[in-house]
Structures are given as structure tokens and as C-alpha cells.
Amino acid sequence: xxxxxxxxxxxxxxxxxxxxxxxxxxxxxxxxxxxxxxxxxxxxxxxxxxxxxxxxxxxxxxxxxxxxxxxxxxxxxxxxxxxxxxxxxxxxxxxx
Amino acid sequence: xxxxxxxxxxxxxxxxxxxxxxxxxxxxxxxxxxxxxxxxxxxxxxxxxxxxxxxxxxxxxxxxxxxxxxxxxxxxxxxxxxxxxxxxxxxxxxxxxxxxxxxxxxxxxxxxxxxxxxxxxxxxxxxxxxxxxxxxxxxxxxxxxxxxxxxxxxxxxxxxxxxxxxxxxxxxxxxxxxxxxxxxxxxxxxxxxxxxxxxxxxxxxxxxxxxxxxxxxxxxxxxxxxxxxxxxxxxxxxxxxxxxxxxxxxxxxxxxxxxxxxxxxxxxxxxxxxxxxxxxxxxxxxxxxxxxxxxxxxxxxxxxxxxxxxxxxxxxxxxxxxxxxxxxxxxxxxxxxxxxxxxxxxxxxxxxxxxxxxxxxxxxxxxxxxxxxxxxxxxxxxxxxxxxxxxxxxxxxxxxxxxxxxxxxxxxxxxxxxxxxxxxxxxxxxxxxxxxxxxxxxxxxxxxxxxxxxxxxxxxxxxxxxxxxxxxxxxxxxxxxxxxxxxxxxxxxxxxxxxxxxxxxxxxxxxxxxxxxxxxxxxxxxxxxxxxxxxxxxxxxxxxxxxxxxxxxxxxxxxxxxxxxxxxxxxxxxxxxxxxxxxxxxxxxxxxxxxxxxxxxxxxxxxxxxxxxxxxxxxxxxxxxxxxxxxxxxxxxxxxxxxxxxxxxxxxxxxxxxxxxxxxxxxxxxxxxxxxxxxxxxxxxxxxx
Numbered sequence: 001x002x003x004x005x006x007x008x009x010x011x012x013x014x015x016x017x018x019x020x021x022x023x024x025x026x027x028x029x030x031x032x033x034x035x036x037x038x039x040x041x042x043x044x045x046x047x048x049x050x051x052x053x054x055x056x057x058x059x060x061x062x063x064x065x066x067x068x069x070x071x072x073x074x075x076x077x078x079x080x081x082x083x084x085x086x087x088x089x090x091x092x093x094x095x096x
Numbered sequence: 097x098x099x100x101x102x103x104x105x106x107x108x109x110x111x112x113x114x115x116x117x118x119x120x121x122x123x124x125x126x127x128x129x130x131x132x133x134x135x136x137x138x139x140x141x142x143x144x145x146x147x148x149x150x151x152x153x154x155x156x157x158x159x160x161x162x163x164x165x166x167x168x169x170x171x172x173x174x175x176x177x178x179x180x181x182x183x184x185x186x187x188x189x190x191x192x193x194x195x196x197x198x199x200x201x202x203x204x205x206x207x208x209x210x211x212x213x214x215x216x217x218x219x220x221x222x223x224x225x226x227x228x229x230x231x232x233x234x235x236x237x238x239x240x241x242x243x244x245x246x247x248x249x250x251x252x253x254x255x256x257x258x259x260x261x262x263x264x265x266x267x268x269x270x271x272x273x274x275x276x277x278x279x280x281x282x283x284x285x286x287x288x289x290x291x292x293x294x295x296x297x298x299x300x301x302x303x304x305x306x307x308x309x310x311x312x313x314x315x316x317x318x319x320x321x322x323x324x325x326x327x328x329x330x331x332x333x334x335x336x337x338x339x340x341x342x343x344x345x346x347x348x349x350x351x352x353x354x355x356x357x358x359x360x361x362x363x364x365x366x367x368x369x370x371x372x373x374x375x376x377x378x379x380x381x382x383x384x385x386x387x388x389x390x391x392x393x394x395x396x397x398x399x400x401x402x403x404x405x406x407x408x409x410x411x412x413x414x415x416x417x418x419x420x421x422x423x424x425x426x427x428x429x430x431x432x433x434x435x436x437x438x439x440x441x442x443x444x445x446x447x448x449x450x451x452x453x454x455x456x457x458x459x460x461x462x463x464x465x466x467x468x469x470x471x472x473x474x475x476x477x478x479x480x481x482x483x484x485x486x487x488x489x490x491x492x493x494x495x496x497x498x499x500x501x502x503x504x505x506x507x508x509x510x511x512x513x514x515x516x517x518x519x520x521x522x523x524x525x526x527x528x529x530x531x532x533x534x535x536x537x538x539x540x541x542x543x544x545x546x547x548x549x550x551x552x553x554x555x556x557x558x559x560x561x562x563x564x565x566x567x568x569x570x571x572x573x574x575x576x577x578x579x580x581x582x583x584x585x586x587x588x589x590x591x592x593x594x595x596x597x598x599x600x601x602x603x604x605x606x607x608x609x610x611x612x613x614x615x616x617x618x619x620x621x622x623x624x625x626x627x628x629x630x631x632x633x634x635x636x637x638x639x640x641x642x643x644x645x646x647x648x649x650x651x652x653x654x655x656x657x658x659x660x661x662x663x664x665x666x667x668x669x670x671x672x673x674x675x676x677x678x679x680x681x682x683x684x685x686x687x688x689x690x691x692x693x694x695x696x697x698x699x700x701x702x703x704x705x706x707x708x709x710x711x712x713x714x715x716x717x718x719x720x721x722x723x724x725x726x727x728x729x730x731x732x733x734x735x736x737x738x739x740x741x742x743x744x745x746x747x748x749x750x751x752x753x754x755x756x757x758x759x760x761x762x763x764x765x766x767x768x769x770x771x772x773x774x775x776x777x778x779x780x781x782x783x784x785x
Contacts, residue, residue: 010764017757029543042560044763045544049557051759052538054579059671060586063659067595070656081645
């Protein structure tokens with residue numbers, strides 16, 4: 001019974017989601033995926049794949065922002081560190 | 097009421113047909129009237145109200161075929177008695193065209209056609225029932241019959257050269273064509289400069305004048321009275337067929353310019369607007385009014401008669417299916433360093449209508465048929481497919497197709513082809529290394545790889561991509577296509593590669609190794625501070641010791657290292673942390689769009705299937721909201737309450753912050769609702785039988 005299988009898996013997944021148990025959900029899906037009819041397997045696979053791609057693009061954007069800002073900050077901190085070292089205050093309080 | 101309305105419509109059409117006949121008699125003084133009502137700029141919208149014949153005939157024809165009238169087919173002026181006529185629905189761009197054929201399979205004259213229309217919907221005394229063209233016995237050398245292909249019929253919706261134009265203007269008489277070959281002028285223009293008889297030239301002029309008159313009346317904004325006068329003068333003064341050809345071309349170019357403007361008016365989805373544009377637009381298909389119980393008596397309208405210009409056929413050659421660039425789409429998500437959105441926002445190559453497979457082709461392929469059905473279903477027009485299939489099978493017992501139905505299907509056919517191309521692109525890009533990497537490394541797809549392995553996973557995605565693409569809302573399809581394009585594009589950008597090299601160099605200087613980075617290993621609070629946008633705050637108010645600065649550099653170095661890590665989970669964690677919403681990835685069921693879609697999905701279902709859905713969460717929410725169990729309420733109350741947003745909201749709210757769970761649960765929900773819907777339909781059919 002395709003519908004019953006779907007409902008059963010949905011209910012279990014929802015329970016894992018409630019508990020935030022990602023691994024449990026992954027295991028459940030991995031174990032029971034083949035129980036689903038092939039067209040359902042295919043649809044789930046495509047939908048999850050497209051969702052993953054979308055998600056990845058969003059993450060790439062965020063990561064790129066982190067990289068740009070992080071490198072700029074890193075360089076600024078290095079300059080600051082050199083200035084402190086130049087003042088001979090390495091290891092001590094800069095004061096103020 | 098409906099009968100009366102039908103009578104009124106029949107009368108209206110009969111009057112109009114007579115008027116058309118009179119007009120033809122008055123204007124076409126010489127030769128046979130090959131032209132009926134040439135469709136040049138579009139249909140007369142008022143004709144949409146006209147009823148259609150009951151027996152619309154077999155539609156197993158190639159919709160692209162637009163058969164020009166033959167000149168000497170029907171000399172039996174008005175003589176219907178004892179003759180066997182055939183009918184066929186020719187699916188032409190811009191709308192279906194109903195045509196009648198004589199015993200030889202040749203299209204009847206406009207006069208005869210008008211007579212036939214006068215009797216449409218009733219038996220004609222002394223005339224056998226009009227049969228589908230496919231039932232006509234085929235004799236060698238005769239005209240159309242059975243289900244000829246475009247080549248067989250000698251028709252095409254493309255005017256590729258002068259010969260085609262000649263054919264469209266003057267018909268497709270094999271004898272004339274043969275003669276024209278013998279007389280082909282030195283210019284090489286096959287047949288165009290052949291010395292036509294005066295009747296043929298006058299006929300073409302009359303047709304063009306008539307077209308001009310119609311278009312001018314229907315579209316005063318497109319053709320001013322001054323322009324009309326000028327066109328009339330030029331047409332009247334035309335000395336030879338070549339002049340007419342030139343005028344037609346000029347008029348077509350005028351039309352194209354007008355369409356450029358018209359096509360921006362996406363709100364116009366009327367028959368007239370569609371035919372005028374002849375293009376696929378983004379708007380939803382014209383909704384079909386609900387059918388009364390027991391089906392509607394046949395009453396649909398005949399399509400406007402077509403003339404030597406072949407309906408709108410000759411005008412579609414250069415037209416493309418325009419589609420605006422991605423609306424909204426990924427703007428928020430597309431990385432800023434991608435060199436602008438323009439490159440990504442260029443959608444697939446424009447589709448010319450002639451590239452789109454005819455409905456007959458779609459329906460002869462079970463996979464295409466199923467996928468087309470899904471698209472039609474998405475657009476809320478599934479009943480059209482059922483009607484079409486029944487009609488194509490020769491079953492005329494149910495509700496008849498109407499011209500608007502075929503028009504809607506034609507529009508969906510174009511959309512189907514457009515989506516097929518996107519599906520192909522998505523599949524093709526799946527071969528890219530980046531996509532395979534996603535398949536194997538994305539946390540949300542781990543189950544897939546663990547469950548069936550990477551090869552089978554790829555196979556499944558390839559096999560079912562088109563099916564899903566046909567079910568995605570436009571915006572979701574845009575997002576999917578562009579996300580994939582964006583990712584491939586990003587990874588190939590020099591900046592993408594350079595910044596990674598730069599980070600690697602920095603980490604080397606700090607003696608950090610990318611492979612050894614562990615998230616939250618050092619100081620989670622501090623890392624979060626950096627990631628939550630306080631990077632430069634840190635510089636403005638630095639910790640004023642070298643040791644403290646070294647710590648900061650170390651933290652930032654690790655975060656940067658994580659962004660180029662081979663550990664995709666680590667990369668994902670950093671990104672999600674920076675987004676401020678850990679582990680929320682992809683579409684979640686709690687987003688406004690999904691909540692809305694969810695409700696829409698539910699609204700598609702009847703109470704019966706709702707009850708069968710039996711979602712435990714729904715029932716819990718129901719109880720929480722109303723203080724009663726679902727089963728305790730009357731069906732009316734249950735149906736009303738099922739669509740109550742307060743029931744849906746708690747359910748969707750609970751879905752927040754669950755990362756890929758949201759996408760997975762939404763996918764499951766969609767499949768369950770689909771299944772419930774199918775079951776209900778099957779059950780309904782069973783009951784009917």
C-alpha cells in the first residue's frame with residue numbers, strides 16, 4: 001500500500017524532526033527507501049536533489065561573504081599585531 | 097436555459113456565416129472564393145461565443161498542419177444533398193481550426209462550409225452524418241484523409257520561402273504547382289511570377305482586402321484609418337502576385353512590431369490576444385468554467401474560418417515563444433561575485449512554435465502523455481486531457497471539446513516543450529562534477545546514497561526529472577534551473593578559485609591545516625561572534641594585546657579554512673551558522689510560500705480524500721484548535737475547518753528549524769496528497785461504472 005507506506009514514513013520522519021534526530025531520519029530513509037515504488041523514489045530523489053542544489057548555492061554565497069570579510073579582517077588584525085609588536089608591547093597590555 | 101442559449105448561438109453563427117458569404121460574394125468578383133475569413137492578425141474575440149459542433153470528429157491529425165483551400169474542390173454550390181462530408185480539427189498555432197472536407201478529402205469551399213455550419217448540431221436532411229476525416233476511405237491522389245502528416249498534407253505552419261508563401265496565398269493545387277515549375281521564371285522564385293489567371297490574382301487581392309478590413313475594425317490601435325486606406329490602395333493597385341507577396345510581407349512585419357508591444361501585455365489571455373500574439377506567455381491558462389452535473393450539451397463554437405492565409409499559420413515563422421527572465425528567482429541567493437545576474441538569467445533558447453511537438457506526438461508517447469498530464473494538472477486543466485483523449489478515441493459520449501479547449505492545450509503544449517528543455521538541461525548538468533559531488537556529499541542526500549548507491553541515485557534522478565519538472569510551479573522551476581546554473585558558474589569563476597588559494601596561503605602562514613579544522617573546537621562563542629557580522633567590530637575595538645589578536649587570527653583562519661574544507665558538512669555548518677539559523681536549509685514547510693502551497697494542495701481534495709489523509713498531526717491540531725475530535729464534527733463543519741488556516745499554521749510552525757527535514761517532509765506531503773487524489777479519482781470512476 002503505497003499510501004500507507006508514505007504515511008508511515010512521513011509520521012516517523014516527523015517524529016525524528018521533532019526530536020532533531022537527523023541521523024535517525026537518515027537511517028530510516030536509507031533503510032526503507034526501497035520499499036517505496038520506483039516513481040515515488042524517483043520523485044523524492046529529484047526533489048531532494050533540486051533542494052540540495054538550491055541550498056548549496058545559498059551556502060556558496062554565504063561562504064563567499066565570509067571569505068571576503070574574513071580575509072579583510074585577517075589582514076587588518078595582522079597590521080594591528082605588527083604595530084603592537086613595533087611598539088614593543090608584545091605580550092603586554094597596550095594601554096587604553 | 098442551456099438549450100435556448102444554444103439556439104441563440106446557432107442563430108448568431110448562421111447569421112454571421114451568411115454575412116461572410118455575402119461579403120465574399122461582394123468582394124470576390126472573379127474566380128472562386130478560396131478565402132473565407134483570412135486570419136491575419138488574430139481572431140475576432142466575439143467568435144469565441146459561437147457554439148461548436150457536437151461531433152467534433154477525430155483529432156488524430158498533426159496540429160501543425162494548416163491546409164490551404166484548394167481552388168476547384170467544390171463546384172456544387174450549396175449542393176449538400178447526398179454528399180458525404182468529413183470534418184477534422186486542425187490544431188493550428190493560436191487556436192484550433194475546424195475544417196470540412198468533401199468525398200475526395202479536399203477542403204470544401206467557404207460557401208459550402210458556411211452551409212454546413214448553418215446545420216451544425218442537427219441532422220441535415222438528405223445528407224449522411226458528417227464523419228471524422230480519418231474515416232474517409234483513402235484513394236490515391238485524393239486530398240486529405242486519415243491522419244496525414246504535415247508533409248503528406250502539404251501544409252506547414254512555416255512560411256519558409258516564396259513557394260510556401262505562394263502556397264499559403266493561392267492554395268496547393270498540384271496541377272498549378274506542376275505548371276508553375278514548367279513556367280518557373282529566371283528569378284528562380286518558384287511559381288511566384290507564373291502568369292496567373294486574373295481570377296486568382298483578384299482573389300488574392302480580395303482576400304487581403306478583407307483581412308485588412310477585419311483587422312482594422314478589430315484593432316484600430318494597430319491599424320489606423322490612414323494606414324488602412326494606404327494598404328487598400330496598394331492592394332488594389334497590385335499588378336501581379338509578387339506585389340501581393342510583398343504586401344503580405346510588409347503587413348506581417350507591421351504585425352510583428354505590434355506584437356512586440358502586445359506580447360508585454362501578459363494580462364490578455366483572450367482568444368484574440370493569444371492568437372494575435374501567437375506566443376506562450378507566463379499567465380495561467382484560461383480557467384475552464386465548471387461543468388454542470390451530467391455534462392454539458394454540445395455547444396462549442398466553430399473556429400473562425402480560415403482562408404488562403406491559412407488562419408494565422410503563415411505569420412508564425414519568425415515568432416518565438418518569449419518568456420521574461422527569471423522573475424525574482426535566485427536574486428537573493430546568487431553570489432555577488434558571479435559577474436552579474438544577466439548571464440544566469442538568460443533562459444533557455446527561445447522556442448519557435450514550429451519546434452514544439454504536436455499534441456498527437458505527445459499523446460502517442462506514454463511517458464510524454466503522463467508528463468503532459470502532470471503539467472496540465474498543475475495548471476488545473478486536467479479535464480481537458482480527458483476530453484481530448486475521449487475525442488481522439490472517437491468517443492463522443494461526453495462533453496465535447498471546444499475551440500478554447502484546444503487553444504489551452506496548445507498553450508500547454510508549448511509550455512510542455514519549454515519545460516522539457518529545462519528538464520534536459522537539468523539532466524545534462526547532472527553530469528558536471530560539481531553536481532555529482534553534491535549528490536555524494538550533501539547531508540540531505542546521504543540517505544539516497546546509503547539507500548540505493550550513487551549510480552542508482554543518478555539514474556533515478558535522470559529518469560524522473562521531467563516528471564518533477566512538469567509539476568513544479570514556475571518560480572520553483574526558475575529557482576531549480578538557476579541554482580544549478582549558478583553553482584556550475586560560480587565554481588568556474590577565477591575569483592572563486594583565487595580566494596580559495598588566498599585562504600590556503602594564509603592558513604599555511606598561520607600553520608593551520610584545513611583537514612584538521614573542527615567546528616566549535618576552539619571557542620564557539622567567539623566563532624559565532626565573528627560569523628554573526630561582528631568581524632569589523634572586532635577591528636574597531638580590538639583586544640589590545642598581541643596574544644589576543646593571535647587568538648582572533650587563529651579563529652578567523654579556522655573559519656576561513658572551514659569554508660574551503662573538503663568536509664561538506666563542516667562547510668554547511670559554517671554557512672548555516674552565518675545565516676543565523678542553524679540547520680535550516682532548503683525550503684521548509686513553514687515558509688509562507690510552502691504554507692500557501694500546502695493549503696492549495698489541500699483545497700484540491702474533497703472531504704472524502706481529506707478524511708482518508710488522516711494525518712495524525714492534523715487531527716491533533718484540529719483537537720487543539722476546536723476542542724473536538726475531527727470525527728465528531730459534521731461533514732460541512734469538517735470541510736470548512738479543514739481549510740482553516742489556524743489548523744495549518746500550528747502544523748507548519750512546528751516544521752521550523754529542521755534543515756533538510758523541511759524539504760523531505762514537504763516532498764512526502766506532496767506525494768501523499770497526490771496519492772490521495774489519485775485514489776479518490778479512481779474511486780470516483782469506479783462508482784461511476
